[in-house]
Amino acid sequence: MVIRPEIAEDEACIGAVISAAFGNALHSDGNEAAIVERLRQDGQLTVSFVAVIGGKTVGHIAFSPVRIGGETGDWFGLAPLCVHPRFQRRGIGAALVREGLVQLRMIRAGGCVVLGDPEYYGRFGFESVSTLTYCGESSPFFQSLTMRGEAPTGDVEYHRVFSET
Template sequence: MLIRSEMPADHDAIHELTWTAFKPMAYSDDTEADIIRALRADGDLAISLVAEDDGEIVGHVAFSPVTIDGVHDNWFGLGPISVKPGRQRQGIGKALIAAGLKLLDERGASGCALIGNPDVYGHAGFVSDGQLTYLGVDTKYVQRLVLRGLVPRGTLRFARAFGS
């Protein structure tokens, strides 16, 4: 499996993969694939990686700028992340997250935040201590990983494409 940056020829495959991966999820509002297109169009797709296996894109992860209490401070959000059904739980998502976090660190990012299941993202080093909030979501789902600097406190906002 090869993890690489997206190329323009990948855009439709990423859209289809994301739509397919999120379709059966009860928590999905069916906007995830469109969010990636909007992030790209807005210039907010800071990192977009694909996992390719035998020429097929089987996974994708996006990272985009976030603000905490209205300040960017070199923080990024993880997501959406998707893995092809039938290929999930094989370490593809974990590998995509690790590669993306490595790139963020190499670029001098302060950290990364996400909304998600602590049992899933805790293995990648994400934690929730209640210091970050997001639109009334239970703070146990609002997680962060500090790469450098201080632990953030405040209200998390994602890029405009997320509609938050």
């Protein structure tokens, strides 16, 4: 398996793997592929990595800037993450998260937030903190990982395409 940044030729395959993976997911709105496309168009797809096996795109992860307490800074949101259903539970999702976080550290990100299962994301160091809220509330599902400096406090907003798409 190779994990690498997306290139232009990957765009259709990324859309396809996102649709295949989220097609069965209970919490999905079915808009994840469109969100990634719009982030890309808006220049907000700061990190976009694919997992490739034998030339086939089997997974994808995206990170885009978030606003905290109304301010743009150096924090990012992990979303979406997906692995094609036929390739799940082989560590591909974990490898995408780990490589993505390495890349965020390389660009000197302050930290990262994610909305997802604490059992899954806790293994990468994400934890829920009361000082970072989502839609005005803290939740075990809304987690953060500080990479540099003091964690900011406030309500976290993903790029507007997440709510508009």
